Amino acid sequence: MTAISTSGLTKRFRGGQLAVDHIDLAVPDGSVYGFLGPNGSGKTTTIRMLLGLAFPTAGQAALLEVPMPAGATQVLHRVGSLVEGPAFYPFLTGSDNLARYDAADRTADPRTARARIEAALDRVGLLSAAKKRYRNYSLGMKQRLAIAAGLLRPRELIILDEPTNGLDPQGTREVRALIRQIAADGTTVFVSSHLLAEVEQICTHVGVMRTGRLVFQGSLPELRRTGAARVTVQTADPEAAAKVLAGLGLAGAQVDAGNAHAGNAHAGNAHGGNAHGGNADTEASAVLGEASPEQVCAELVQAGIGVRGFAVTSPSLEDLFVGLTGEGFDVGG
Amino acid sequence: MSAADVSVPAGHAVRPVRSSLRFFTAELRLVFLRRRNLLLLAVTAVFPLVIGIALRLASPHPQGGNGAGVAFFNQLAGNGVFLTFIALSTLLVLILPVVVAVVAGDSVAGEAGYGTLRYLLAVPAGRTRLLAVKYGAIVTFGLAATFIVSAVALVAGAALFPVGPVTLLSGTTVSLPDGLLRLLFVTLYVAAAMAALGAIGLAISTLTEHAIGAIATVMILVVASEVVDNVPQLAAAGPYLPTHWWLSFDALLRVPVDTSTLLRGLLSFAVYALLFGAFAWARFTSADVTS
Numbered sequence: 001m002t003a004i005s006t007s008g009l010t011k012r013f014r015g016g017q018l019a020v021d022h023i024d025l026a027v028p029d030g031s032v033y034g035f036l037g038p039n040g041s042g043k044t045t046t047i048r049m050l051l052g053l054a055f056p057t058a059g060q061a062a063l064l065e066v067p068m069p070a071g072a073t074q075v076l077h078r079v080g081s082l083v084e085g086p087a088f089y090p091f092l093t094g095s096d097n098l099a100r101y102d103a104a105d106r107t108a109d110p111r112t113a114r115a116r117i118e119a120a121l122d123r124v125g126l127l128s129a130a131k132k133r134y135r136n137y138s139l140g141m142k143q144r145l146a147i148a149a150g151l152l153r154p155r156e157l158i159i160l161d162e163p164t165n166g167l168d169p170q171g172t173r174e175v176r177a178l179i180r181q182i183a184a185d186g187t188t189v190f191v192s193s194h195l196l197a198e199v200e201q202i203c204t205h206v207g208v209m210r211t212g213r214l215v216f217q218g219s220l221p222e223l224r225r226t227g228a229a230r231v232t233v234q235t236a237d238p239e240a241a242a243k244v245l246a247g248l249g250l251a252g253a254q255v256d257a258g259n260a261h262a263g264n265a266h267a268g269n270a271h272g273g274n275a276h277g278g279n280a281d282t283e284a285s286a287v288l289g290e291a292s293p294e295q296v297c298a299e300l301v302q303a304g305i306g307v308r309g310f311a312v313t314s315p316s317l318e319d320l321f322v323g324l325t326g327e328g329f330d331v332g333g
Numbered sequence: 334m335s336a337a338d339v340s341v342p343a344g345h346a347v348r349p350v351r352s353s354l355r356f357f358t359a360e361l362r363l364v365f366l367r368r369r370n371l372l373l374l375a376v377t378a379v380f381p382l383v384i385g386i387a388l389r390l391a392s393p394h395p396q397g398g399n400g401a402g403v404a405f406f407n408q409l410a411g412n413g414v415f416l417t418f419i420a421l422s423t424l425l426v427l428i429l430p431v432v433v434a435v436v437a438g439d440s441v442a443g444e445a446g447y448g449t450l451r452y453l454l455a456v457p458a459g460r461t462r463l464l465a466v467k468y469g470a471i472v473t474f475g476l477a478a479t480f481i482v483s484a485v486a487l488v489a490g491a492a493l494f495p496v497g498p499v500t501l502l503s504g505t506t507v508s509l510p511d512g513l514l515r516l517l518f519v520t521l522y523v524a525a526a527m528a529a530l531g532a533i534g535l536a537i538s539t540l541t542e543h544a545i546g547a548i549a550t551v552m553i554l555v556v557a558s559e560v561v562d563n564v565p566q567l568a569a570a571g572p573y574l575p576t577h578w579w580l581s582f583d584a585l586l587r588v589p590v591d592t593s594t595l596l597r598g599l600l601s602f603a604v605y606a607l608l609f610g611a612f613a614w615a616r617f618t619s620a621d622v623t624s
Contacts, residue, residue, distance in 0.1 A: 051455045054621035076457035083455065087448025091367065103359035104458035106352040149452065 001029045001065060003157045003188035004050060008059035011045050019045040021212040022059065027190055027205070032183045034199030035192035037209030038325050043192040044084055046209075047161050051081055064156055077107045080150025081159040085166075086142040090135035094126055094145050097134055101149050108153060120148040124178065140171035147178060158182055160191045164198055176202055196321045210325045220317075227315040227323075231296055232256075232285040234309030241284035244303045248296060250286035288312055353462060360470045364436060370474070373432045377478050380428060381420035381486035388419070389493045405583075414499055414512050416490030417483050418586070421523055424482055425579050430555045432478045433471065433527045437534025438548030440467040441617065445542035445624040460618045468535055468610065475527035483520040503587040519582045522598070526579045529602035529609075530555070533575065536613040542624040572597070575605050 004027035011020040020042040027033045037043050048054040050061055052069030061068045066075035088097040098117045102108050108116075121127045124144040129137065137145065143163065150158055160179070164172040179202055183189045193199050199206060206223055208216040216223060231250070233241045238255040246253040288296070293312045300307055315323070364370055405422065408415040441464075444450035453463055490496070499512030507515075533554065538547045558576040561567050571577050578598030584591035 048451075048621070048623075051451075052457070053451050053454055054623070055619070072454075072457050073459050076455055079455075081452075081455045083451055085448070087452055089363070089447060089449060092363075100359055100363065101452060101456055103356050104453050104456045104463070106349060106356070106459065106462070108352075110352075110355050 002062075003027045003029050003031070004033075004061075004063055004190060005065075006046075006050070006059060006061040009046065009049060009056055009061050010058040011042075011049060011054065012057045018212050020049070020056075023209075023212075023214040024217075025207060025214065026217065027188065027207075030186060030188055031205045032179070032189045032191065032203045034203035034206040035190060035209070036196060036199055036206055036321065036325075037192075037194065039194050041209040041325065042212040043194075043209055044161055047081075047083055047159060047192060050159065051076065051079075051083065053083070073106075077105055077153065078155060079157045079159060080152075080155040081161075082143075082146045082150055082163055083159075083161045085162070086146030088134045088142070088145065091133065093131050093133055094137065094141075094148075095121060095130040097145065098149055098152060102152055105153070116152055120151045121145075123151055123181075124148045125174070140167050140174070143167060143171065143175065144178075147175070151182070155187055157188045157190065160189065162192055162194070164193070164195075172198070196318055200317055208321065208324045215324045223320060224314070224317065227320045229288045229312055229314045230285050231288045231291075231293060232283055232309075232311045232313060233300060233305070233307060234283050235300075235305055235307055236282075237305060238282040238284040240303070241300060241305045241307075242286070244300055244305060245284060245286040245296070248291060248299055250289060250291060250296070253284065253286035256283040256285055353466070356458065356462070357466050357469055360466050361473060364470045364474055365477075370436060373435060374478060374481060377424065377428060377432055378481050378485045380424055381416065381482055382489050384420055384423060385416050385486065385489035385493050388416070408500060408502075411495070412499055412512075413490030413492075413494030413496045414487065414509070414516065416494065417486040417516050418519065418583075420482050420486035421479070421519065421582070422580055425523060425526070426559070427555075429475075429478060429482070429523070429527060430530060430576075431552060433475045433530050434534055434548050434551035434555070436474045437471045437531045438538050438546075438551050439544040440471055440535055441538040441613075442541045442547040443538075443544040445622070446544055448624055450624060451622050454622060461614065464535070464539075464614060464617050468532065468613075471531035471535060472524075472528045475531055476524045479520055479524040479527060483516060487516070501586045501588060502583060505588040507588070515585050519585050522582045522585065522595070523579070525599060525602045529575065529605040532606040532609040532613070536609040536616070539613050539617045539620070572601070575601075577601065 004025055006023055006025040008022045008024065009020060010018070010022050012018050023042075023046065025046075035043055035046070045054060049056050050063060050068060052072035055069060063071075063075050063079055068075070088094075089100065092100065095117050098120060099113060102113050102117065103110075118127065118130070121130050124147050126141060126144055126148060129141060134142070134145070143166075147160070147163065150160075163179070164175045167175060176198070179189055179191060183202070189202075191199065191203070200220070203220060205219050206216070207214055208223075216226070230252075231245070233245070235241045242253045242255050293310075297307065297310050300310075405415045405418045441450065444453060454460065458466075496509065498506050498508055499515075500506045501512075501515075530551070534547065534551045537550050537554075538544070541547050555576060558574045562571050562574050562577050578594075578601045581594050581598045584594040584598075
């Protein structure tokens, strides 16, 4: 069973801008799915379509295998959600706000409302602020109240859109712990974020959005595997080393001049003190692929290359993420 | 998925009528306990008092002016009951429409402005159901405001002027209970007019997420309609204007009751309510919620 599935889900705004472009989401039951992408990549629009707030231009979506938006009233009470930040009536108290949402739920039992509201507030640590007006809540408290609204009833799926947006590190940690707890109860969690670090710590699966398209979807190990490990050799004769690497059948063998000491390719000293050739430290590198590092090293030595340093590096998730989503903002239109 | 198997039937076990009633009660509480709305009702209640005291202090036969109100003024000196008709016809020009416009204009636009609309729909409240509950609250609030005017005016009228058998506009005198019954119908007629205005406000409210904008638009419509209604050259358009039949409740104060005018008024209210209600529904159930 899939908690969320979409096929060809598309949203074109009235102005003609394609906000979501044929995405096929598959969120496995029981997973913690990180929905990643820079701001403006279509995450929130996708979530709005999943919840029946916006209508897709094309394609289908289903929550807990009930088609949306047609099945909204049948399925949404099994789904808790936080969309684009908390929203409550500033003149009502925290618990009155929750009561208001609970009263709107045609399937909620009014007899248990009070107990459920208290339990939800307790769970997010707001029980002591229950009688405080919402307008006097701090940002973190507002965010937690929104999560409490999502927990008013036992849910099979929780959709959280940027749940730690604007929170301080303490608040972020609290929300993260809360998500872990919810997931531990067996609830599927779909959490969107533009911060990889946030998702990396709690998610089992990720989907990566870029300008409206889903550019990657799979488990976290699968994402890691898409990053090819590179072997890097520090030597006085990088050209020869690169030739040996290429001769071993390694793809992408190349000479990386001038950054051996910098240790940072972006430090901007490629044209600095280290002249090309001569005695300057330089590197050769190639994609490791299926070859074993030990064998590569031995072959290099056998070929008479003076190996000063040898390393196998995998790209960080951050690098993979940036590689998938592009370096900067790319908000078309 | 045992959780799904259990929760779906459990969900349907709750009776829809009772759950909608609960939603409606919660909505009423939200509308009626809001300080701003309470202030509106308080202001509405003060006006009949002020009018009554002013008329008591002024000469018993005020001069000048035209329209339905003047006939009532002449009757007031003889009977306090007429203060209710004076108050209703005076407040109908601006105060009662403002009260209804504020609550109706705020109904959906206010939720959109707070962002609570998306959460209500994600609950899920159901778009049609939410709209119905909103309209129900608007009508109830208009009804409450109208009855407050009548009730305060009746009490003030009884305290400030003599009360007895009521001499109607047609010159016939009816008993006090008969007069009070007519007052009840007049109040209901005015509440119906406000319910129609509420539907217009609800429709406008679905178009924006700025409550103030929606409220202002409703008021501009009311004033524009009243202005057009007073231009003799545009008399042909008169009967089709939303405000044209508001003051026609004086038809109830004649013997025999001018039922054709009354029915035309009520028909106008019903058409406006249906038309704008349908527009609000079509718009609200098909539009993306982007707030």
